[in-house]
Amino acid sequence: MKAKIESxxxxxxxxxxxxxxxxxxxxxxxxxxxxxxxxxxxxxxxEASRNLVESAFPDGAATVYVATGANFxxxxxxxxxxxxxxxxxxxxxxxxxxxxxxxxxxxxxLGTTHIVIAGGPNSVSPGVEDGLRDIPGVSSVxxxxxxxxxxxxxxxxxxxxPTASRAFLATGFKFxxxxxxxxxxxxxxxxxxxxxxxxxxQGVLAAMHDQGIRTVTLLGGTATLTQAVxxxxxxxx
Numbered sequence: 001m002k003a004k005i006e007s008x009x010x011x012x013x014x015x016x017x018x019x020x021x022x023x024x025x026x027x028x029x030x031x032x033x034x035x036x037x038x039x040x041x042x043x044x045x046x047e048a049s050r051n052l053v054e055s056a057f058p059d060g061a062a063t064v065y066v067a068t069g070a071n072f073x074x075x076x077x078x079x080x081x082x083x084x085x086x087x088x089x090x091x092x093x094x095x096x097x098x099x100x101x102x103x104x105x106x107x108x109x110l111g112t113t114h115i116v117i118a119g120g121p122n123s124v125s126p127g128v129e130d131g132l133r134d135i136p137g138v139s140s141v142x143x144x145x146x147x148x149x150x151x152x153x154x155x156x157x158x159x160x161x162p163t164a165s166r167a168f169l170a171t172g173f174k175f176x177x178x179x180x181x182x183x184x185x186x187x188x189x190x191x192x193x194x195x196x197x198x199x200x201x202q203g204v205l206a207a208m209h210d211q212g213i214r215t216v217t218l219l220g221g222t223a224t225l226t227q228a229v230x231x232x233x234x235x236x237x
Contacts, residue, residue, distance in 0.1 A: 006033055013037040014055075017048055045069045049091035050106045056088065060111040063087030065156075066132065067118040068094030072175040073149035073194050074119035074156070076182050080168075081116075081160035083186025094124040098131040107132075113139045116159075119152050120145030149194055150201040157191035157207060164211045168192040169200065169229065170219040177220035192219075198226045199235035 005013070013034045015022045018041035031037040040055055042048040046069055053061070065082045067075035069091035082089045088110070092103055107115070115132050117124045123145065133141045144159055146152040149172050157167075168185045170178035172194030185192040191211070193204045208216070216232065218225045 002029065002033070005030070010034050011036065014052075015039040015041075016052055017041050017045075018043075021048075046091055046093060046100075047102070049089075050102060053088045053090055054106060054109065057110060060109075061086070061088040062112060063114045063116065064107060064110065064112045065089045065116045065118050066092050066124060066128075068092065068123040070094060071123065072179075073172050074123055074145075074152055076170070076175060076178040077149075077153040077156045077192060077194060078116070078118040079182035080185035080190060080192045081156050083183070084160055084189045087114075087116075089118075092124065092128060094119070094128060096125065097127040099128050099135075104131070104135055107135055108137065111137065113137060115141045116156075117141065117143040117145070118156055119143075120147075123152075146203075150196075151203055153192075153194045154201070154203040154207045157193060158210070161189070161191045161211055164189065164191055164213055166190045166215040166217065167208050167211070167213045168217050168219055169195045169204075169225060171195065171197060171224040173197070174224065177224060181217075181219040195225065195229055196235060197224060198228045199233050200229055202234045205232060205234055 013030050015027055027039060040052040042051050063085050064087055065078040067078050067089060075089055078089050092099060115138055117129055144155040146155050167190055168181050170181060182192055195204060218230055
């Protein structure tokens with residue numbers, strides 16, 4: 001990993017999370033590679049998310065995707081979608097009855113006018129949705145969810161990518177592969193869908209067909225996405 005980071009010759013390294021997520025020793029080693037290394041952490045994942053977004057978008061973000069911090073698939077599908085719209089992804093306590101004051105303050109500071117809720121009401125509650133609608137300056141709040149994480153992924157990506165030539169597939173049951181690929185997908189304006197281990201949800205296949213996808217890149221080895229996924233075998237459920 002160190003050799004790979006060195007080969008990239010980064011102008012800045014951003015460590016996401018506190019010392020319980022990325023140790024001080026690792027931070028110091030990264031700082032040895034690039035002195036311009038900073039940490040964006042916080043007391044919990046929500047504060048870390050707010051600090052990261054505020055740092056990454058000093059000029060504000062008109063569009064923000066809001067996703068639960070309790071689970072990962074919705075946020076990962078939202079990553080590439082947000083990137084292609086020059087927007088941010090902000091983690092919230094989706095089970096709360098309303099957005100907390102810190103979340104409201106961040107969205108206000110960003111000058112956000114359009115909020116996309118990634119995931120259904122079991123991920124981000126109707127109470128949080130209603131509270132987001134009440135934030136001054138926010139003109140629209142839409143929810144892109146579905147019956148499950150796979151349907152949510154379809155709806156998130158279909159809205160952000162009317163057309164695309166390339167798509168990424170990652171397992172919907174673990175986060176590292178999709179997390180690593182999400183930034184890349186966003187950088188090249190490509191949707192990232194989640195799939196099962198041994199088949200591709202039919203909704204994902206239909207969405208990729210409608211978008212005009214010609215190239216599909218699988219993220220991860222055959223233990224997470226089998227050859228059946230590589231063959232774009234449709235799920236039967």
